Amino acid sequence: MQASQPGGACSSGLALTLVIVLVLLDPVHSQKCAGTPPIILQFVEVGADLQVPALHRVPSNLDPLYSVVRHYLDVVQQNPFPTELLRRALNDPDSVRTSQVMRYEMGYIICAVIAVLFFFAMPVIGLCFCYWRRRQHCGGRIKAYRHSLICQRNFLMLGLLLTSIIILTSVTCAFITNQRVKEQMEPGIQVVPFTLRMLRQHIDDIPKGMNSVVEQFAVPKDQIIGDLNTVGWNIGLTIHSQLKDQVYSTLEALKGRAEDLQNSLHHLQILNKTIWTLTLYQGMLAPRLRDHKKSLVSLLDDPRCTSCGSLLETAKHLELGANYSKVPSGEHVLKTLHGLPKGNFPDMIYQANTTFNMIPDVAVEKMAMVVHDLQYEVVRVVEEVQALADNFSISNHTQLVANALARMENGSRPYLKEIKHYEKYRWIGGIALCSVVLIVVICNFLGLALGAYGLAVRDDPSDYESKGEAGATVLMVGVSLSFFFSWLLILLVFATFFIGGNVQTLVCKNWANQEIYKFMDTPGNLPPSMNITQQLGLNRRLNLTFTYQECKKGMGLWEILEHNDTYNLDDHLRLAKYTTEFEKLLSNFSTHFGEIHILNSVGRRDLETFARSGIDRINYPAFWAEMQNPIVKTSLEGLAVSLEGLQKLQKNSTVAGQLADESQALWQIQNSSVRTQEALVVQLNESVQFLSEIAAHLQERMRWTMAEIASVETTLPRQAHRILKQEISCFTKKEVGYFTQYLQWVRRTLTKEVASCQPFSTAMDNGRVILCDRIADPWNAFWFSLGACTFFLIPSILFAIKLTKYFRPIRNRLISTGSEETCPFHIPRVTSLKM
Template sequence: MIREILQRNFDFSVDSKEIAYYEIGILICTILGLLFIILMPLVGYFFCMCRCCNKCGGEMHQRQKQNESCRRKGFALSLLVICLLMRQVDLGIMYGFVANHQVRTLIKRTENLTESNYRDLQTFLNETPKQIDYILAQYTNTKNKAFSDLDDVDNLLGGRIKDQVKPKVIPVLDDMKAMVTAIRQSRDALESMNDSLKNISDGSTQLSTDLTDVKNSVENSLQNSNDCASEPTKDICDNIRSELSNLGSNLDANQLPSVDDQLNKVNDICKTDLESLVNKGYTSIDEIPGKVGNQTVDVITDVKKVLDSISSTIKNVSQSIPIEEVLSQVSRYINDSKDYFHRELPKLEEYDSYWWLGGLIVCFLLTLIVTFFFLGLLCGVCGYSKHATPTRRGCVSNTGGIFLMAGVGFSFLFCWILMILVVLTFVIGANVEKLVCEPYANKQLLQVLDTPHLLRKDWRFFLSGLMLNNPNINLTFEQVYSDCKKGRGVYATFQLEHVFNISENLNIEKNTGKIMKELENLNVNIDNIELFNQTGRENLENFVNSGIEGIDYPQYLKEAEKSPTKVDLLVFASSLEEKTDKLPDGNLKQDLKRDVQRIKTIHQQQVLPMQQSLNTLKQSVRILEHTSKKLSERVNKIIMSLDSAQNFLTSNVSSIVTEETKKFGKTIVGYFAHYLEWVLYAITEEMTSCKPVVTAMDSAVSGVLCGYAADPLNLFWFGIGQATALLLPAVIFAVKLAKYYRRMDSEDIYDE
C-alpha cells in the first residue's frame, strides 16, 4: 500500500478496504475513543440537568428500604474494589508523568546523540585518507623486506646453493684432508724411524765394541793377577769370569733395514702442497655466495626498479578509487542534515515546552480527580454512623459524599478532553510503531524503499542512481544496510567496482609477473668448481705405491721391544763391584774397579740413548702401521668419492642453481603477492567501514523517532487512557456511594 501511495497508483475506492482491514484494531479503538469523547459530555450534561430537576438521585431524600444495609455494604465493598483499582489509576497517572518526563528530556538526548553521531561520521570521513596512507605505508615495509632479501642475495640464494652442495662435497674434502694429514704424519714418522734406525745401528756397533773391550780388559786382569791363584780369591775370579759371557749387545742391526726408499718417495709426494689443494676445494665451495652476489648485481638493480614502479602503481590505484567522491556526497548530505537539525532544534524545544505544560496539566487533572475519590472514600467510611439518620449524618460523612460528587463533576468536565489527547497520541504513536519502527527493525521498510521505480520513475534502483549515477546497478538499501552493519568497507558495500575496478587496475599476476620476468635473468655460473686437480690425484696414488704397506712392522716392533744389552749393565756393574770389594787390595782390585766404572759410563752414555731411540722407533712404527692399514682401499675409496662429488658438481650444480633461483624468486614475489592480495581485501572489504552511517541511521530511527518520540508517546496514551477508562466505574460507584454519606434534607420515618 505504501508503494502504491508513493507511486500514485493508489485507488481509494478499492484499496481503502485493505487499509481499513490492516488498521482494524486501531480503528476500533479510535471509534471507542470518539464515542467516549461524544457521549461523556452529553451524559454529563443530561445527568447534571436531571439532578437539577431532583431526578437521577438529585433529590436530597433517602427512603428507607429493607435491604438498605446490604446495599450500603455492597456499595462499600464495590467502593473497596474501586479503591484497589485506584492503584491502577495511580499507576496510569505515573506512566503519564514518566512519559511526559521522557518527552521533556527528549531534546537534550537527541542533541547529545546527534552530535555524537555527527562526530562519528566526521571521524569516518577524516579517517579515509589516513587508511589509504596506511595501506601505502605497508607497501614500504614489504618493499624494504624484499630489498633486504635482494641485498642479501649472496647469503640467501648463494647460501642455499652452498647448502645443497655441501652434503655431497664436504665429506669428500674432509676425507682428503685427513689423508693429506696422514701423508704428512707418515713422512714425519718415516723420518723419525729412519733417524732412529741409524742411531740404533751406529749405537749398537759402538756398544758392542766398547763392551767387548771391557770384557777383554776384565779377562786380562783376571789372567794376569796372581791373586786369583789362591783361595778364596780364586772362587771370586772364577765367578766373575763365568759372568763375562753375558756382557754384550743384544741387537741385530741386520734385522732393522733402512726405510730410505719409502722416505724418499713420501718426500717427493710432500713436495706438492696437497693441503693447499684441499683448502682450495673448501674455498671454492665457500666462494659460492660471493660469486652469486657478484653475478647478480645488475639483475638485483633491475628488480628494485620494478618494485619501485609497483609502488607508484599502487599509489595511483589508491588515489584513483572514487571512495572520496562517494564520501564527499555523504559528507554533503551529513552537513545539510546537520544544518537542518541545528535550525529546527530551537523550534522543537519550543514545542516541547508546550507539550510539557499540557502533559503536566493532564496529569494534574487526573491526580485531582483521583484525590477527590480517595478523600471522599476516606471521609465517608470514617464518618459514617449507622445510628445516625440521613438528615442527621455527621460533617465528616457529608464531606466525604461531597468529595465523591466533586470527583464525579470533574470527571464529566475533563475526561472527554483527556480522551481526545489519548486518541490523538494513540493514533500517531501506534501507526509510527507499526508503520515505521517495526518495519525498520525487520527491514521491511528498506525493502519498500528498494522497490524499482519507486522514488524516481526513471530509476530502477534509486540508491545506485544516486551514488553511482547508474540506476541499473542492483544496489539496494537493504544490502547496504546489512553490509554496513557487518562493518564492510565502502568499496564493497556500494559496489564501486562498477565505477573503478580495482581488481583490474591492481592486477596481481601482472605486477608479480614483472618481478618474475626480471628474476628470470638471474644467471649464476658456478660450474668451474674443481675439488682436487690431477696432480693431487697422482700424489695420492704415489702414496699408495710408496711401499709403506710392505714394511715388516712386526719385525721392527719385535726388535724395538728388545733391550740394547743382554744383561742390565747397572745390575752387572753392581754385582761386579760387590765381588771386587771382596778381593784383597792390589792391582786386580783397582783394575776391576776401573772396569766397573766403564760399564756404568757405557750404560749412561750409550745404552740409555739407544733405549730412547728404540722407543722412538716403536712409536714411529706404530704410526706407520696404523696409517698404512688398508691404505690402498682407503685411497681408492677417496678417489671414487672425489670422482662422484666432481661428477655431481658437473652434472647437477646447474639444476641446483636454477631450482634455488626459482625458490628465491618465489620468495620475493610471495611478499608482493601477499601484500597485493591484502591491499585488494583491505580496500574492498575493510577500508572506510560504513558502520558509522548505519549507527547514525539506527540512532535517528530506532533511537530518536522510536525510542525518544514514539515510545514516550505510546507510554503516555497507555497511562492516561488507562486512567481515563478506569474513571467510568469510579464515577458510577461514587454517585451511588455519595447517597449514603451526604446529609439529606428529608427522610422516611426510621424504626430502631
C-alpha cells in the same frame, strides 16, 4: 704403477657414489622458503574519519515493556503491509476509498471507539456523581452497623490499594518513557541532517581518498626497492651458509691429509735414523758384553770367590736382548716420498677458501643487471597504480546522489524543526497529565492512610473521628480529579497511540523485514516522480533490496551507480597486471658460479704418491715385538749392585778388587750405551706408534678425502645454482606478496571506506534505530503506561467512592435529626439497624 690402479678405481667409485647420494638427497631440492616471517605492511587508513557511525539498539530495563507494547500492537493491527492501498494512494489518491482505509485501520478504529466512549462517559458520570453527591445520595455515611461491614471495608481498602499501586507503577513508567522520548527526540532530529551531510561529504571526498590510496603504494614500493638493494648479497650468503659445512669439511680433510703426509715423512726419517743408530750402538755393545761376560763368569767360578755361585747364572745371560738389525726397513717408503710435498697445500686451501667466501660478492655482481631492471619495473608499476585513480571517474556519476542528498537535507530542516516544536508541547502535556495521575495516586494513598488511622483509634463506629473524615475527603478529591482530567488523559493517550502505533506497525515492522524495500522495488508501486533509481542515478539492473543488502556487505559505490560499466575494479586490481613482468625478469635470470678448485694436479699427485708409498704395508708388529725386548737381557744395574754386595763379603783382596772392577765396568756400559739406546727406543716407539695409526686408516681416509674433493668440485656449482633458483623463487613470492597485500588493502579500502556504499546502508539502519528503537519504542511505552493509568482510574474511582462511607461515623437514622453530613455528635446504638 700397478699398485696405484686399484686405489684410483676405488677413489673414483666412491666419488661417483657420493655425487649420486648428494643429488638424490640434496636438501636444496626440497628446501622451503626459510627465514623471518613475511613482513605485514602497515598502511595509513584512508576515509575512516568520514564513515557514518553505526547505531545499535541499546539494552534497557524497559525492554520487557517495549516487547509487551509491540505484541499488543500486533494484536491491534493484524493486517499485512498495505501494498495495494499504498500503490493507489501514491499513484491515484482520488481512487482510494475511505472504507479501504478503515478496513486496514480497523484495530485502531475499535480503539478509537473505546476512547470516544471513555471521553464522553467519564465527564457525564462525573456530572452525575456531582449531582448525586449534592443530593446526598453518594459518598455519605452508613446509617446502620453490621458485622459484614468489616469484610466489605477491608475488601474495598485492599482493592483501592492494589489499584493505586498499579496506577503508581504505570505513571512511573509514563514519566520515564515521556522523558526518554524527549531525550532521544532532539539528538535523533539532529542526526538526520548530520548523516545527510556526512554522506555528501563521503561522496565529495572520493577523489581525494582515491589519490591517498594510490600514494600508499609508496609503502610496498619502498619495501621492494630495499629488498632489491640487498637481494644479491642475501642470496649469496644463503648459498654460502648452506654449502659451507660441506666445503669447510672438505678443506679440513685436505688439510689433515697434508699434515699426515708431512708428519709421516718426518716420523719415517726418525724411524730410519733411529734404527741405524741403534744397530750401530748394538754392534759396538755386543763385543764389550761378550768380554765382560767371559771375564765375569771366570771370576764368579773361581773357588776363592766367596758366595759367588748365586750370580753365576745371571752373568751367563750378559748379552744383547733386542736385535734391531732384524726390524723391517722403511727405506723404500722414504725413497717413494722423497721430495714431497711438491704442492703448496696451505696455499691451495687458502685459495679454495677465498674463492668460496667470495660467493656473496659474486652473487651481487651477477645480479646487478637484473636488480637494475627490477627497480625500473617497480617505477613503471607506480604509473600503473596511478591509473587506478586516473580511471576512477566515479565523481561523474555521483552528482545525482549528491544533489538528492542536498535536497533532502535542506528539505528536512523545516519539518524537523516543527517536529521538535510539537515534541516540546507533547512533553509538557505528558508531564502535566502524569502529574495529575500522580496526585490522584497520592490522594488514594493519603486517604487510605488517614482513613485506616481513623478507624484504628475510633472506639465506637458512631464516634466522629477527624482523621477518618479527612481521609474520606482526600479520597473524594482524588475522585474529582479523576473525573475532571480523564477526558484529557484519553485524548493524549489516543493521539500518541494512533501516531506511535502506526509508526510501529506500518513503518518500523515493515522496515525491519524489508517489506518497504520490496514495495519500492515492485514496478508500478511508485509514481514516476518518486523513481528513486532514476533520481539517484542508480544501476537500473539492481533493485533497492539487493542494493541495500550488498551495500551492507561492503559493495563499492561505483557498482550501484549507472555508469555503463566503464570502470571495472577487478580488472584494475588484477595481480598479474602489476607482477607479470617482475616475475618474468626474476624467473628468466640464471647464472652459474665458477668452479671451485680445491686440489691442483701437483697436490693430487702428492696425495696419490703418499697413498701408494707402502707406509701401510710396513710390518709394524715386528717393531713392537723387538721393542718389547730389553737392550741387554740381564739388568746391568742389578748385576752391578749385586757385585758390589759380593765385594764386601770377599776375604781375598784380589777377588774383591776384580769384583769392584767388573761392577764399575757394568755401570759405565749402563750409563754410556744402554741408557742412550733406551732413549732411542722411546723415540722409535713414538714414531712407530704414529706411523701405525696413520697406516691403519690411510687408504680409507685418502679415498674419502679424494671423493669429497671430487664431489665438491663437481657438484658445488650445480648446488649453488639450485639454491640460487630456490632463493629467487622465495624472493619472488615475498615481493609479489607485497603487491598482493597492497591490492587487497586497496580493494578493502575502496569498498569499505573510500568509495563504499556501506555508509548509505548504515544511514538507513541508523534511521530505523533512531525512529523505531530510540523514539517509537519509548513513545509507544508512554501511551501504553498512561493508558493503563487512565483505565485503572475507573476501579480507583469506584473503590474510593464506596470506601469514603466507611471512614465516616455510622449513624442511627431513626434518632438523628440533624444533617447527616455535618452532625459530629455521638448517637447511641439501637438493636434494630437499617441502611
